[in-house]
Amino acid sequence: MRNEKELLELINVHLEPQAVEIKREQNVSVELAPKNLIQALSFLKSHSYQHLSTISCVDWLEEGAFELVYHLFSYDDYINISLKTRIKREPGIFQTAKEIWPVAEFYERDIHEFFGVEFKGNDNLEEMILENWQHLPPMRKDFDTREFVNDQYEWRDYNGQKHTD
Amino acid sequence: MDKSTQTEIFFGPNHPGVPGNYGIIYEFEGDTVTSAKANAGHLHRGFEKLMEERLWIKNTALVPRICVEEPDINEMVYAMGFEAIGEIEVPRRADYIRSIILELARIQGHIFSIGGNAAGIGQYTVMHWGTLTRDYILDIFEEITGARVYHIYIRPGGVRQDIEDETFDKILDLMDELENERFPDLEKTLFENPNAQKRWQGKAVITKEEAVEMGATGPVLRANGVPHDLRKMMPYAAYDDVEFEVPTYENGDAWDRIKIARDDMLQSIKIIRQLIQNIPDGPVQTDLGNGLKYKIPKGDAYVKIESKRGEYGYYMVSDGGLKPYRVHVRGASTPLGLYGVREFLPGTRIADVPVWAKSLGICPPEFDR
Amino acid sequence: MANDKKSIFSPVTAFKNLVKKPETVRYPAESNDAAKRYRGFHINDLEECIGCSTCQEVCVNDAISMVEMLDVPAEEGQRNERPQIDYGRCCWCGLCVDVCTTGSLEMSRDYSYIDLDPDTFIVTPDQHDINKVDHPLGYLRDENSDLLDLKRIDIEMLDPEARVDSFIEIVEGFSKEQAEKEASRCVECEICTDTCPANMNIPQYIRGIFDEELEESVQQIYEDNPLPEVCGRVCTHKCEGVCAISHRGEAVSIRWLKRYAVDNVDSADYKKILGTEKIEQNNKKIAVVGAGPAGLSAAHYLSVMGYQITVYEDKENAGGMMRYGIPEYRLPYDALDKDINYIKSLGVDFVFNTRVGEDITLDELHEQYDAVFAATGLHNGRSTRVPGTDNNNVYQAVNLLADIARGKEVPVTKNLVVIGGGNVAMDIARSMARLQMEKYGEVNITVTSLETEDIMPADQEEIEEAREEGIVFKPGRGPKEIEVNEDGSLAQLCTNCCVSVFDEEMNFNPTFDDSDIENYECDMVIEAIGQGGDNSYIDDQFEIEYAGPRIKINDFSQTSVDWLFAGGDIARGPDVINAIRTGHDAAVGIDKYLNDEL
């Protein structure tokens, strides 16, 4: 049963975090270089962080980076870890975490569909939520949904009653 | 396996046995499913994209629409995410009211899913009762928040309006009615009914290891003797002021999960009574200034709470602007609905596929988003 | 399994429902009213609504758009637009009701509207909702759900004792954090812009403060007002009177925010920010008569357009009434000079101590320059001419204020009376209070005015601040006579009751009641009942049209003589911002006139 500080010591000793922060009670965030991340996942999994809540992806368009965030939780420490790493937006390739958590295959598939990130080692990346989608992956910041909608669909003008200024 | 005896079945998205607009494509041999995969995406509206286009206050109206069975969970997690990044204190009375709303939502969610599960095995009486009981709770919601289903009531910084005293009395009366009349009837009709027990016992078994590996929480874990509940592990709102137990069972099958739903409801009634009894006075909303200019500093937070199906979390990122930079929704049944179907549905008999899907509480809008 | 009770007969309990009354709601036979707080269809009180479109701004689904309502008058403080709600978009969230600045938009408990034709799902709600039937009120906003920030940030001010001791500026201004919080209160509805005499881009420059981009604010301000430091302190701020937030709360402090924006930008960067580092010069020359707010405004906008400007000023420094009328504790000279120096840096020449009509004639200006802008203002104090005003202890406020501004010695007696109810009366009363405190250590000043306190033209804050500084008010009194002792010193001012100031047609026509007499001993009287101007330098040489006491000008401040433009108090008053507007109009007018478009 570690507290946040002990957890951070463990991480600083065994992994090479770029930045570590106690965000709030029971919440820690750790930044790692892409090459150390997969190894960090298996390390933490063997240290009671068995629960992978989900994998999130954030598109930092201006900084040309995708930020992948792995949310782990331990049933002993009751602490959330957000493991963060940044990969280049082009080409946007990362390794799969499927061997450590098989369920990660579907989180990666979701990120691939909405951000276009390739996960080497995960061959199950075809379309799941959208259907024959030919445009930019929609969650990328450079995809403008309002512009897309305005030229795909027409709006009802309530035979002239709708006043659009 | 000889191909000629293999057939592919599209189970859903239009099928009474399927929990919502969601499909499972499975192959079977004889009477047993051999392989299956989820056919999701029918309810995808791109919430996460829409949220990036709207001011913070506007998303309070959009967010409950993510999961229609439990709108209040989404409102709560969104508000908690905003408060975590912005380090905003919520008045204690608002915490109490939020917990009351969340427990009422838990009861209406559980009773509705017990009804749904019963319909899955043909017990239509219990379905009628489940929906009827839920409707009485919706009447209470309508009185508190002004809407039946989408309450738009829990807001960053507190709740929208206070609860009047006579509404508290109505809640307490309803709790008594549930505990003394409706649940005993339900107990006799469903839980002591041998047909129902046989129909659910040993079905859709998910062991503790499989659940932890997959990241499934809530009833799936608690049916394997693991007393994990975020209201105890990471207390939020007013849960640190109330006593309640976390019911667990041993076998990890559908029958245990439905009994957990029943016991959860009884605990929720106990919680609501304690909350109403010692609710403090005071304001219910911190003053965050002009609603059109809500702004929190740059930062991110992963916040999660215990919905009736387990951990429901948002990963929220703010770039210090007037709109969220990114919100990632982690529904409670995401691992089961996508990965669990492929891994654990095979081996189930065809007639039990609805039992499998409904007892695991697969709620498609959570992972379609 | 062992502990699971099982019995084949337990479901039989359900049969007891056969005898119970069914729980089905017999809708539609029995109507089923929604709850008290139900969010139903919208209703809107069209009189109370001011068309500020804040509901449109908060609408989650772009369901609200503003519709022209021709039968609604577009007077000051409101627009003749009303919200139209598209029920093909609305999600009944009620945020519009929570943010409504006047509280006119509400929701009924009505929830049922069915139609074959989708094009009928749009409505401009009035007191009836879409079903044109009266339904009880549903969801109502309360102090918890209110989305507006109704409380103003109180700006730091010196307390009264410290104020009376000196002429230092009484208002200390916003800190960065205060300014951003105050700026966040604005809902950007632009009703203030419609009301501002100079139509300044107020929400835009407030947004610049909120976004921490003060350069953006300065750019927005200078588009319509080249004297922001001045207006940030002494403007009559009509905008705050009509601010949408003032309906349910306190108006946004628009004036103090303008001051914050320019106080925190170094004038050395103005040229870079406003893009006036190098102005492409055209070879036309314009003469400006009078360096008051109107003259400076015209000079600024003309020089930005590339004209060569020469300003003729009969006093020894620029600013006009801003320098010689408004005391330093309200408008410090360094703030005034910051504005003026920027205008000078644009290449505007100033010729001081030169009175047009004496040192140089208007006709000569007409020859030497392509156009002339006259803005000489009203600098001669008017007298009540009641018996005793010829005594030498009776002074004109404007002359005293000018001398105080020049730092000259000014007669200060132990007990004095000021006649007048406007801002000039407040300025002289509070200035003399400071001088009395300095000389005698106590304040003994009485201010009488025809108007009763509620219709006194002075700002309400000014009256309160003056009272705090020990000045006594005797409103609603008509000056009858100043009694003089044999040795020429004053005995007292006799006043009667002023029953009404204006007649039905709102013309200045005071009526008095002589039976109610009150006398105030005093050894000095200062008259501040208004100023007159000396337009002889124009009238002697040119035939020019007047509109009452003021020169008649068109929308481009052009007088009846085509090359002569006029602005400020001689053409349109009564305050600095109107002078700035007439100066700006003149600049545009002159530019058009010289390009033969006028």
Next chain:
Amino acid sequence: MNNNFVKGSWQEILDWAQNKSINMLHYCTGCGAIELPPTMTSRYDMSRFGIGPAATPRQADLLLVTGYLSTKTLRRLIYTYEQMQAPKFVVGFGSCTINGGMYWDSYNTIKQLDKYLPVEMYIAGCMPRPEAILDGLLKLKKMINNGEADGYQRYQDNLEFYHQNQEAVLGEVQRTQ
């Protein structure tokens, strides 16, 4: 049965019978479907008016489009609609079917239902309450009884218009008719 229906006394009897028992397809396309269980079960009980759920399109004649339609659901809804036997009726629930509703700027939902399917009527709401649904269904019964609910007729007459709109959004659509 040829496509142009014979209007006459026989049809009136059919219409009368039709409106007495309407089979509503049990297909929750959008979030508005959560208000159907209370309407179908004992609290508001639409079966008092002869309206009950039907599992498959073959046995259904009323298709409730309960709210928004993602493009994926639209394709399946068109298959479902074209499998239903005439006379068949479509009722639009809530704002999403009229002008896009809350998801007006979503890249994955359609904005106006009447471009893709003939709609008998719209019920305002987000989502409509059970009482509003009952009002709508009772009005539909009257329309059927007076023979005004001719959506399926309009679909036949303007098949090209509907198919073009559908294909504009979905690309190629398998047709059963």
